[in-house]
Amino acid sequence: MKEEIQIVLAGFGGQGVLFAGKVIAYAGLIEEREVSWLPSYGPEMRGGTANCSVTLSDRTIGSPLVVEPDVLIALNQPSYDRFIDAVKPGGIVIADTAMVTSMRERDDVQIIGIPATTMAEEAGLKGLANIILLGKLYGMTEFCDRDTLDAAIDKCVPARKAALADKNKEAIKLGMEA
Amino acid sequence: MAETTKEMKVVFERPHALLPVVTNYCPGCTHGIVNRLVAEVIDELGVEGKTVGIAPVGCSVMAYDFFACDMIEAAHGRAPAVATAVKRVHPDNVVFAYQGDGDLASIGMAETVHAATRGENITVIFINNAIYGMTGGQMAPTSLPNQITQTSPYGRDVSKAGYPVRVCELLSTLDGVAYLERVTVDTPKSVRNAKKAIRKAFDTQIAKKGYSLVEVVSTCPTNWGLTPSEAFAWMRENMLPYYPLGVYKDVVADGYANAAEAALDRAKDCPLVVPSEEGSNS
Amino acid sequence: MCAHVPRCGHYGGEVEDMAEKVLMKGNEALAESAMRAGCRFFFGYPITPQTELAAYMAKRMPYVGGTYLQAESEIAAINMVYGAAAAGARVMTSSSSPGVSLKSEGISYMAGADLPGLIINVQRGGPGLGGIQPSQSDYWQATRAMGHGDFHCIVFAPSTVQEMCDLAYGAFDIADKYRNPVMILADGMLGQMMEPVELPKMIDPKTLPEKDWATTGHGDKREHNVINSLYLTADHLEKLNQARFEKYARVEAEEQRSESYLCDDADIIVVAFGASSRVARSAVNTAREQGIKVGLFRPITLWPFPKVALEETCSHAKAYLSVEMNMGQMIDDVKLVVAGRAPVEFYGRTGGVIPTPNEVLTKIKEMQASLIGKAGE
Missing domain, CATH: 3.40.50.970 (Thiamin diphosphate (ThDP)-binding fold, Pyr/PP domains)
Structure with a gap:
């Protein structure tokens, strides 16, 4: 596990980027790491692009605004275009290829595309492309213990929507295997 | 020699709720009368110990030194907001705001309207003398058309300065209001009537029926440049036709228990206002 | 509990007294x-x-x-x-x-x-x-x-x-x-x-001490309380203001708060509060990794400004950098403390732009270079 991982998740409002970021943050909290989660806010959120910065660290976190992410999760084209150049050399980019059709290359970062939105629809997990992408990230980085990730989902999904938590966990598995 | 016993009877005294201090009111000003009426009502109700009064900015700015109950001096126009919070903190206290026309109907209009529409269980005593007294006689929101003041030296030109605000008429449309009456204090009879209205307003508050306000059409001999009796004559001739006396809202007289019940009935055709018995809005 | 309040959302109901974060x-x-x-x-x-x-x-x-x-x-x-x-x-x-x-x-x-x-x-x-x-x-x-x-x-x-x-x-x-x-x-x-x-x-607010000055209704047990800010006699108002400033002097003596991070041996002290202190902290960490002796002084009270603690750094610091998300406001207070003993520079972004740690680092490096230049003169 890296000493510090800085992640940007970005997409259209309603694609669940803030939620997916919150799951990562909770995973960090459960493992008693330093954690910060910072959303974009305001008109940007309404219909435009939404993004959030998440940092998990073993030391006190300075700026919670992630400027040069280790990881970019992009759920739409504008987000991919906006953040691709910011990713740290050696970093990871995971894009939903059902939404991002033109993936500008960079040879110093690892760029992975999976059709998360299509996969979600086919698996009866509509609306959980965000979590499928999160599962993919987990498969690549193991940023926390496997059990922690499920526990984080339980924390983020209200208790009265337990069925939704199970679907989220399914989406994680789907992403890990993708 | 037989002892003669003289029975002494008190026929007039200072109300307990008024402190024995000299006020700053000008000779012939009606504030003194209305201060006294409020104090008499507090005495009659026996509520001085749980009453909190809010003084305004204007001629009655020093009223916090005149009343014996706890008093708060508010910023200009903000007495209803201050009164709202005091009442929310101590719902069983009796809370009154005492305000003039500039304070209540100009700079504090938003606070006035919103305290009324929220149905705050407070009582507002509103002194309308159609002028800013303390600052030396400027045009007030209730100055009459063509009335000459320091800042309407050629008379209030309604084409430029607009029309006076009729507070009771305005507030009577608001659902949170339980009781509104416009009175004056130019004769012993009208003083007795004004006291009845103030008593009723306090009773309305104590019974938690909703917002209550008594507007007292008043005079300002000093800034009107008239003697006290001339001022009353001018008031009767000019102000009372513009600001007719009377009850502008009384939900109890209309057959309701309180403002909330009247409001519910007025809007009975709106399903959101009147939820169905079994419907829950979870 | 209020019956018509719908239990909605994450924290709608009771949030237990949990030790858990x-x-x-x-x-x-x-x-x-x-x-x-x-x-x-x-x-x-x-x-x-x-x-x-x-x-x-x-x-x-x-x-x-x-x-x-x-x-x-x-x-x-x-x-x-x-x-x-x-x-x-x-x-x-x-x-x-x-x-x-x-x-x-x-x-x-x-x-x-x-x-x-x-x-x-x-x-x-x-x-x-x-x-x-x-x-x-x-x-x-x-x-x-x-x-x-x-x-x-x-x-x-x-x-x-x-x-x-x-x-x-x-x-x-x-x-x-x-x-x-x-x-x-x-x-x-x-x-x-x-x-x-x-x-x-x-x-439980009921357990808090009573305020004997509050306007709660005198209950026929005391003189009336008055809450007021009007004093028409100049002498009277002056005395009250002077008394209030004696209170402020006590606040200044007792309530100054700040945090010093890596300041003890620092040549350059970055002064920053709130959000910008987070950015500054990242920059200070990177600068330290690069061997620059820099620390972060973070005021927690802005008034009273933590003059005493900042004053202590003046014995050794050679330069100060105020980092703010504005055009330079707190720098005035820093300058009042430093009082000309060392240069006080500014880096800030305004209008809602959050500075990046790299921007602050660049400024720190410039200041370091200038210090080395001076030392070499």
């Missing part, structure tokens, strides 16, 4: 903490980026027997704070920059009437309507001119969600102790971000 937004953590400090009265008006704070209060207050009231204006809201404070309650309001300007009237009256209360400013860019992104451009307003007249607000500047929580919790005690308005000067970043937070214990 929870992930909360700064705005929400501050609101929860204020309630736990015994605040049962919140008066506010919607404005971005503080809205979650008010919304949280609206959701939670009915469950703790408190009052949330959406006022007709910021002006009404602060005057409700004035009224509730006069009536003896722990009370607060929150807003963002343009709204705080409207509240300045009421804050001045609170100071003049010696009323305690908590005002939150979740700052956004200005002047005017400005923008809605995080900013620190109300530093001067908060520390110099929070309203008309001779007075001070006690001003706290949190830099983490935990500190949003802790400072709000303690603010009511400070406000009550000095009978003075207290402001928490946060910003959109701190309000919107989530971090783990440990919530303090719930205080």
Whole structure:
């Protein structure tokens, strides 16, 4: 596990980027790491692009605004275009290829595309492309213990929507295997 | 020699709720009368110990030194907001705001309207003398058309300065209001009537029926440049036709228990206002 | 418990007294903490980026027997704070920059009437309507001119969600102790971000000491209390203001708070508060990795400014850098302490732009180069 991982998740409002970021943050909290989660806010959120910065660290976190992410999760084209150049050399980019059709290359970062939105629809997990992408990230980085990730989902999904938590966990598995 | 016993009877005294201090009111000003009426009502109700009064900015700015109950001096126009919070903190206290026309109907209009529409269980005593007294006689929101003041030296030109605000008429449309009456204090009879209205307003508050306000059409001999009796004559001739006396809202007289019940009935055709018995809005 | 309050949302109902850390937004953590400090009265008006704070209060207050009231204006809201404070309650309001300007009237009256209360400013860019992104451009307003007249607000500047929580919790005690308005000067970043937070214990307001000066109704047991800020005799007002400034002198002596990070051997001291201190901290860490002797001095109280602790760094620091999210406001206070003994430079972004650690690092390196240049002369 890296000493510090800085992640940007970005997409259209309603694609669940803030939620997916919150799951990562909770995973960090459960493992008693330093954690910060910072959303974009305001008109940007309404219909435009939404993004959030998440940092998990073993030391006190300075700026919670992630400027040069280790990881970019992009759920739409504008987000991919906006953040691709910011990713740290050696970093990871995971894009939903059902939404991002033109993936500008960079040879110093690892760029992975999976059709998360299509996969979600086919698996009866509509609306959980965000979590499928999160599962993919987990498969690549193991940023926390496997059990922690499920526990984080339980924390983020209200208790009265337990069925939704199970679907989220399914989406994680789907992403890990993708 | 037989002892003669003289029975002494008190026929007039200072109300307990008024402190024995000299006020700053000008000779012939009606504030003194209305201060006294409020104090008499507090005495009659026996509520001085749980009453909190809010003084305004204007001629009655020093009223916090005149009343014996706890008093708060508010910023200009903000007495209803201050009164709202005091009442929310101590719902069983009796809370009154005492305000003039500039304070209540100009700079504090938003606070006035919103305290009324929220149905705050407070009582507002509103002194309308159609002028800013303390600052030396400027045009007030209730100055009459063509009335000459320091800042309407050629008379209030309604084409430029607009029309006076009729507070009771305005507030009577608001659902949170339980009781509104416009009175004056130019004769012993009208003083007795004004006291009845103030008593009723306090009773309305104590019974938690909703917002209550008594507007007292008043005079300002000093800034009107008239003697006290001339001022009353001018008031009767000019102000009372513009600001007719009377009850502008009384939900109890209309057959309701309180403002909330009247409001519910007025809007009975709106399903959101009147939820169905079994419907829950979870 | 209020029957017609729907149980909706994450924190709608009871939030247990858990020792366990929870992930909360700064705005929400501050609101929860204020309630736990015994605040049962919140008066506010919607404005971005503080809205979650008010919304949280609206959701939670009915469950703790408190009052949330959406006022007709910021002006009404602060005057409700004035009224509730006069009536003896722990009370607060929150807003963002343009709204705080409207509240300045009421804050001045609170100071003049010696009323305690908590005002939150979740700052956004200005002047005017400005923008809605995080900013620190109300530093001067908060520390110099929070309203008309001779007075001070006690001003706290949190830099983490935990500190949003802790400072709000303690603010009511400070406000009550000095009978003075207290402001928490946060910003959109701190309000919107989530971090783990440990919530303090719930205080039952009934257990708080009574305020014998409050206008609660005299109950026929004492003389009438008067809450007032009007004194028409100049001599009288002067004496009261002088007495209030004796109180401020005590606040200055007792309440200065700051955090020093790697300052002991530092040649360059970066001074930054709130959100910009987070950015500065990242820059300081990187600069240290590159062998530059730099530290971070973080004021936690903005008024009183932590002069004593900053003064201590003057014995060895060779240069100061004030990093702010404005055009340079706190730098005035830094210069007053440094008093010409070392250069005080500035780096800031304004309008809602958050500086990056790299930008600050570049400035630190420039200053380092200049120091080396001087040493070589």
